[in-house]
Amino acid sequence: MSKRLVQDLRLPVDVALDRSTALPMYLQICRRFKTAIEQGHLKPGDRVPSARALATELAVARGTVDMAYRILADEGYVQVRGAAGTVISPTLPAPEAGTVRPVPAADPDTHPSHIDHDGNMPKPLQMGLPALDAFPRKVWNRLVGHRLRSGDVSRLAYPHPAGLDQLRQRIATYLGVSRGVSCLPEQVFITTGLRATLELTLRSLSKAGDGFWFEDPGYILARPFLLNTGLRVVPVPVDRHGLQVDEGKRLAPDARFAMVTPSHQSPLGVTLSLERRMALLDWASSVGSWIIEDDYDSEFRYQGRPLPALKSLDRHDRVIYSGTFSKVMFPGLRLAYVVAPLSVVDRFEAVAYNLNAGCPFLFQAGVADFMAEGHFSRHLKKMRALYAQRRAITQRVFNHLLADQLRIDLLAGGLHVLATLPDAADDAGMAAHVHAAGLAANPLSPWYMAARPKKGLLLGFANLVDEDDAIRVARRLRHALSAAADY
Numbered sequence: 164m165s166k167r168l169v170q171d172l173r174l175p176v177d178v179a180l181d182r183s184t185a186l187p188m189y190l191q192i193c194r195r196f197k198t199a200i201e202q203g204h205l206k207p208g209d210r211v212p213s214a215r216a217l218a219t220e221l222a223v224a225r226g227t228v229d230m231a232y233r234i235l236a237d238e239g240y241v242q243v244r245g246a247a248g249t250v251i252s253p254t255l256p257a258p259e260a261g262t263v264r265p266v267p268a269a270d271p272d273t274h275p276s277h278i279d280h281d282g283n284m285p286k287p288l289q290m291g292l293p294a295l296d297a298f299p300r301k302v303w304n305r306l307v308g309h310r311l312r313s314g315d316v317s318r319l320a321y322p323h324p325a326g327l328d329q330l331r332q333r334i335a336t337y338l339g340v341s342r343g344v345s346c347l348p349e350q351v352f353i354t355t356g357l358r359a360t361l362e363l364t365l366r367s368l369s370k371a372g373d374g375f376w377f378e379d380p381g382y383i384l385a386r387p388f389l390l391n392t393g394l395r396v397v398p399v400p401v402d403r404h405g406l407q408v409d410e411g412k413r414l415a416p417d418a419r420f421a422m423v424t425p426s427h428q429s430p431l432g433v434t435l436s437l438e439r440r441m442a443l444l445d446w447a448s449s450v451g452s453w454i455i456e457d458d459y460d461s462e463f464r465y466q467g468r469p470l471p472a473l474k475s476l477d478r479h480d481r482v483i484y485s486g487t488f489s490k491v492m493f494p495g496l497r498l499a500y501v502v503a504p505l506s507v508v509d510r511f512e513a514v515a516y517n518l519n520a521g522c523p524f525l526f527q528a529g530v531a532d533f534m535a536e537g538h539f540s541r542h543l544k545k546m547r548a549l550y551a552q553r554r555a556i557t558q559r560v561f562n563h564l565l566a567d568q569l570r571i572d573l574l575a576g577g578l579h580v581l582a583t584l585p586d587a588a589d590d591a592g593m594a595a596h597v598h599a600a601g602l603a604a605n606p607l608s609p610w611y612m613a614a615r616p617k618k619g620l621l622l623g624f625a626n627l628v629d630e631d632d633a634i635r636v637a638r639r640l641r642h643a644l645s646a647a648a649d650y
C-alpha cells in the first residue's frame with residue numbers, strides 16, 4: 164500500500180517537491196497529499212506510509228513529514244491511529260465530479276472496451292478468456308507455494324532474460340509432441356505475451372519501412388502496436404481458406420514479414436488451407452521473408468483432427484512460432500513464448516538480453532512444474548471437453564432465444580463464436596448498448612482495416628458455466644439488442 168501511495172504522489176508533476184521555492188517542504192508535502200486526494204489517487208481509508216518511510220523516500224528529515232502529517236490531521240485529511248498507522252480520513256467526501264483528472268480515451272476503433280483491467284470479474288461473453296472457474300487453482304497454488312517456500316536464495320537474483328531453462332525445455336518437448344514443431348530449448352524465448360513476442364522478433368529482425376502483411380480482419384490488439392513500429396503494415400484480405408496469399412504477393416511482394424493465425428484465424432475462425440500454407444512458405448523462402456505464426460488457441464479444436472502447426476511444414480526455417488499460456492492456462496499469468504529460427508537465435512538472444520531482465524521466476528517455475536507433473540495435458544484434455552459442451556449450449560440457447568436478432572454458426576475451434584448480423588446492422592453501435600447492459604459482445608467490423616467489413620458480434624462462450632447461465636445471459640443480450648434497435 165505504502166508503495167502505491169508513494170508512487171502516486173509522484174504522479175502530479177506540478178506538485179513535485181521543489182527545494183528552490185520559498186514554500187516550506189512540509190507544506191509542499193501537504194499539497195501533494197491534498198492533490199492526490201482530490202484527483203482520486205488516494206481514497207478514504209487508504210493507508211499512508213509511515214513518516215519514517217516517506218522521509219527516506221523523499222530524502223527529507225523525519226520531522227518535516229511529521230509536521231506535514233500533523234497539519235493534514237488537524238485539517239481532517241488523515242487520521243492518526245497509533246500503532247495501526249495513519250490513514251486517509253474515512254469520512255472525507257469523495258472528490259467532486261470534474262476534479263478527477265480524466266484518463267485519455269482509448270481509441271474506440273481498436274480498444275475493445277469490454278476488457279477489464281481492474282481486477283474485477285470480467286463481463287459475461289468477454290472473448291479471449293479461458294474458463295476461469297475451471298482452472299485447477301488448488302494444484303496451481305500448491306505448486307507455486309512449494310516453489311515460494313523452497314528457500315533457494317539464488318532465485319532472488321535476476322532471472323535469465325531468455326527464460327527459465329526448465330520451462331524452455333518443457334515447451335520444446337510439448338511443441339514437438341503436440342504441435343509437430345521440432346525445436347531446441349535454446350530456440351524458445353519466454354515473453355510476457357504476444358506483443359512482447361512481436362517486440363523481441365521485430366527488434367531482432369526488422370528495420371524501419373519493412374513491409375508487414377497483416378490479416379484483414381486481424382487481431383485487433385496487435386494492430387495499434389504494429390502501426391507504431393515504423394513498419395509498413397499491409398492489410399491482406401482473408402477468405403474462407405484463410406489469408407489470401409496471392410493478394411499479399413500482389414500488394415507487397417517484397418514484404419519482410421507475414422503474420423498469420425493459421426489454425427484458427429483471428430477473428431473469423433477459418434483455417435489456412437494446405438494449399439495456402441504451402442504458397443506462403445514458398446513465398447517466404449523465395450524472397451527471404453519471415454512468417455510469424457500466431458498459434459494462440461490451436462489447442463482447442465472441436466471439429467476434425469487437431470491441425471499441426473504451419474511451423475511443422477517449414478523446411479526452410481522461415482517461420483517464427485508464437486505461443487501463449489493465456490488460453491491454455493490463464494491470461495493473468497502473462498507468460499508466452501516464441502520459437503526463433505535456428506539461424507537467428509543469436510540475434511534473439513542479444514535482443515532479449517537488452518530488452519528486459521526476463522520474466523518472474525516464480526510463475527515460470529510454476530508453469531514448468533505444472534507441465535512436468537502432467538497437470539497441463541490433463542487440464543487441456545478436460546478443457547477440450549468442457550469447451551465443446553459450453554460452445555454447443557451457447558449455440559443452441561442463443562440461436563433459440565435470439566433467432567430474430569442474430570445467427571451463430573460454429574467455428575471449428577477457439578473460445579468464441581461469431582454471431583452474424585445483417586450487413587446493414589451497426590454492430591459497433593449494438594455492441595455499445597450491449598456493453599452498457601453489462602455484457603461484453605465485441606463488434607466484428609472494427610477488426611477490418613481495408614477490406615469491406617462484415618457485421619457481427621464476437622462472443623466468448625468459455626465462461627458460460629451451464630445452460631441456466633447461458634439462458635440468463637442470452638435474455639440480457641436479447642434485451643440489450645432490442646434496446647439498440649429502438650434507439
Ligand SMILES: Cc1ncc(COP(=O)(O)O)c(C=O)c1O
Pocket residue numbers: 291355356357358382424429457459486487488489494498499
Ligand atoms: C489472435 C491472438 N493472438 C494472441 C493472443 C495472446 O495474447 P497474449 O499472449 O498477449 O495474452 C490472443 C489473445 O487473446 C489472440 O486473440
